[in-house]
Amino acid sequence: MNKLWGGMFTVAFIAALYQWLGLGNSEIFSQMMETIFAMANLSIEIAIGLVGLLCFWMGILKLAEAAGATRLLARVLAPLFQRLMPQVPADHPALGHITMNMAANFLGLDNAATPAGLKAMESLQTLNQKPDTASNAQILFLVINTSSVTLFPMTILMYRAQQGAAQPADVFIPILLATAVSTLVGLFAVAWVQKLKLWDKVVAAYLGGAALIIASIVYGFSQLPAEQMGALSAAIGNGLILTAICAFILVAAWRRVPIYDEFITGASAGFQLAVKIMPYLVAMLVAIGLLRTSGVLDAVVAIIASVVEWVGGDTRFVEALPTGLMKPFSASGSRAMMLEVMNSQGADAFAARLAAIFQGSTETTFYVLAVYFGVVNIKRVRHAIGCGLAADLGGIIAAVVIAYWFFG
Numbered sequence: 001m002n003k004l005w006g007g008m009f010t011v012a013f014i015a016a017l018y019q020w021l022g023l024g025n026s027e028i029f030s031q032m033m034e035t036i037f038a039m040a041n042l043s044i045e046i047a048i049g050l051v052g053l054l055c056f057w058m059g060i061l062k063l064a065e066a067a068g069a070t071r072l073l074a075r076v077l078a079p080l081f082q083r084l085m086p087q088v089p090a091d092h093p094a095l096g097h098i099t100m101n102m103a104a105n106f107l108g109l110d111n112a113a114t115p116a117g118l119k120a121m122e123s124l125q126t127l128n129q130k131p132d133t134a135s136n137a138q139i140l141f142l143v144i145n146t147s148s149v150t151l152f153p154m155t156i157l158m159y160r161a162q163q164g165a166a167q168p169a170d171v172f173i174p175i176l177l178a179t180a181v182s183t184l185v186g187l188f189a190v191a192w193v194q195k196l197k198l199w200d201k202v203v204a205a206y207l208g209g210a211a212l213i214i215a216s217i218v219y220g221f222s223q224l225p226a227e228q229m230g231a232l233s234a235a236i237g238n239g240l241i242l243t244a245i246c247a248f249i250l251v252a253a254w255r256r257v258p259i260y261d262e263f264i265t266g267a268s269a270g271f272q273l274a275v276k277i278m279p280y281l282v283a284m285l286v287a288i289g290l291l292r293t294s295g296v297l298d299a300v301v302a303i304i305a306s307v308v309e310w311v312g313g314d315t316r317f318v319e320a321l322p323t324g325l326m327k328p329f330s331a332s333g334s335r336a337m338m339l340e341v342m343n344s345q346g347a348d349a350f351a352a353r354l355a356a357i358f359q360g361s362t363e364t365t366f367y368v369l370a371v372y373f374g375v376v377n378i379k380r381v382r383h384a385i386g387c388g389l390a391a392d393l394g395g396i397i398a399a400v401v402i403a404y405w406f407f408g
Helices: 002-023 028-067 069-084 093-107 110-125 136-146 154-162 168-194 201-222 226-254 259-294 296-310 318-326 331-345 350-361 365-374 384-407
Strands: none
Touching (some): 028 154, 093 110, 136 168, 136 365, 136 384, 154 168, 154 331, 168 201, 168 384, 201 226, 318 331, 318 384, 331 350, 365 384
């Protein structure tokens, strides 16, 4: 990723130099200097604006973890993964690590999800008869991780709030639907390659329940006028988040968890996270700002838009498309692109909302693959990349369709 962003800086400056020498545009360097300073300032403003929100939510998530929310969800998910990974014995510790990872991802507990995920991969490796080659169970586990199964996309909602969105949670239901599609596409892709028995009664019950929930959401929103969809999504999102916060606190109190101490521990981690993302935001936003000022990003967008126009399509989604295309490669890069769209067009613009849905619908496939397979020295990934990218593509297409349905 360092080489990728270094390349973006280089391309931006070369494009500016070409304009200056070839077109005699002496203003381009002053414009680029203004962009550098403006984007650097914007990066710090965004990070500082997020401090309070990050501290609060990380404190609440720490309470949820201490109250046993992840353990409860792990018990709920355990029967499903026992069927999806038939080569893993029912009493093997890998299943416990897998379900804990999925439960933590579901709640947005990234700090708890990653250690559990790495431990799950190491546990699965003990069952792997070809240590340098990914097993079926490892591939399924990785693909589901890359599909971004998250109920509370709080980081995205916090960015939208910080950027001045009228109803930050109006993308809550669209993100939920898009990430559900990406997860199902990834699961079906792996099941097709590995010939998994999705008609098993337990698996069918889980998938049928998920499909029923999605169908109910789709049907309910299809009965509403377009102008009410965003408002209802915001109301549902705000209601679910507030209910979850109250539930976590009440359960923590019932279990006699030291609420204040746990909250402060989590909030401290939130503050450290806000500080940690500052240099990344500066680097990414400056790079993207330079690419836009130099004309490179606009040229790429214009080419895609012309193709869409040629086939008779609507081009409003094109401005947000770089966010979706960057997400499989770099979480920080796609986040920066999302923020750049919000900053340039407004947080409530169609492209900005779609960029937020892109950001929440999939995960960084190549990063997850490198980290999770790297920890156990797997070199042959087999169909992991193909199935992971299939999930990404499903999420991108679903995000575009859902964004037009809700906000088009």
